[in-house]
Structure formats: C-alpha cells, structure tokens
Amino acid sequence: MRITARSKNRVEFSRNHLSFYMKYALVVFNTLRKPLFHKFLDWVLRRERIKEHKVKDVQIKMFPLRKENGNGLAGKCSSEGKILLYPRRLEFCREKMQELGMENLDFYIKSRARATLIHELLHLKYASDEEKVRELTKKYFNIFTKHQRSQNSDAQNITKILFT
Numbered sequence: 001m002r003i004t005a006r007s008k009n010r011v012e013f014s015r016n017h018l019s020f021y022m023k024y025a026l027v028v029f030n031t032l033r034k035p036l037f038h039k040f041l042d043w044v045l046r047r048e049r050i051k052e053h054k055v056k057d058v059q060i061k062m063f064p065l066r067k068e069n070g071n072g073l074a075g076k077c078s079s080e081g082k083i084l085l086y087p088r089r090l091e092f093c094r095e096k097m098q099e100l101g102m103e104n105l106d107f108y109i110k111s112r113a114r115a116t117l118i119h120e121l122l123h124l125k126y127a128s129d130e131e132k133v134r135e136l137t138k139k140y141f142n143i144f145t146k147h148q149r150s151q152n153s154d155a156q157n158i159t160k161i162l163f164t
C-alpha cells in the first residue's frame with residue numbers, strides 16, 4: 001500500500017489544499033494499515049474466497065477525482081487487481097466539519113476509507129455487479145464496526161451518510 005499523487009494535478013491546488021490532502025492521505029494510510037483491520041480483511045477475503053494474490057496494488061491517491069457527472073469517486077478497481085482510493089474534497093470536509101464537528105469528521109474519513117477498500121476488494125470477485133458489491137460492503141462494514149466497539153455515539157448517523 002502506498003500514497004501516490006498525480007503531479008499534473010498538483011498545480012491546481014493551493015498550499016492549503018496540499019496540506020489538507022497530505023494529512024487526509026496519511027490518516028487513510030494509517031487507518032488501513034491497522035493490524036486489526038488487516039485481520040478483518042483477511043477474514044473477508046477468505047470468506048469470499050478471493051485469493052490474496054489477486055490484489056496487486058493498493059494506492060491511496062492524494063487528490064480527489066471527479067467523475068464526468070461531477071460526483072467524486074471513492075475508489076476504483078481494475079481487473080488486474082490494482083485498487084485506487086480517492087479522498088473527499090476539501091470543500092466537502094469543511095462543510096461536514098461545521099455540521100458534525102472535528103471528531104465526527106475524522107471518524108467519517110476513516111470509515112469511508114475502510115468501506116471503500118472493502119468495496120473495491122469485493123469488485124475483484126463480483127466484477128461489475130454493483131448491487132451485490134454494495135450490499136456486501138454494507139454487511140462487512142457493519143460487522144467490522146460492531147467488533148470495533150466504537151466510542152463514537154454518532155457512529156450510526158455517520159454510517160448513514162456513508163451508504164446513501
């Protein structure tokens with residue numbers, strides 16, 4: 001797993017944006033690297049009979065990517081097993097911080113990163129069956145969250161934002 005930035009994008013971003021996206025990428029990196037989450041992913045892969053070697057590369061992209069319809073993209077998975085994870089835009093996070101507070105925003109960013117990685121791993125098996133992948137992502141994400149015994153009392157509300 002590594003953090004990557006497309007350099008051609010970098011010029012578009014101010015210093016403020018750069019430091020925000022740098023911090024964001026580090027939070028995601030540290031969250032996804034946690035041994036407990038890894039153990040959980042291994043369990044998911046075994047349960048779904050997805051061979052671990054099918055995952056060739058996991059890249060945390062530093063900058064967000066917008067789809068043609070203007071919506072942000074959370075992640076991408078190629079048939080070769082290359083998984084890309086994208087951040088939320090700074091403007092979105094600012095808005096959410098005002099709405100939910102810093103602690104909840106932090107929780108949201110971590111949850112989104114975990115859910116996205118689970119989602120893209122499932123695409124390795126279910127390919128373009130988006131409905132199935134979404135259903136299972138929700139299921140596995142909830143299992144992980146329950147076991148985590150999160151102290152966050154707003155966890156349920158934030159999970160709602162994640163899956164709508």
Ligand SMILES: [Zn+2]
Binds near residue numbers: 119130
């Ligand atoms: Zn998908």
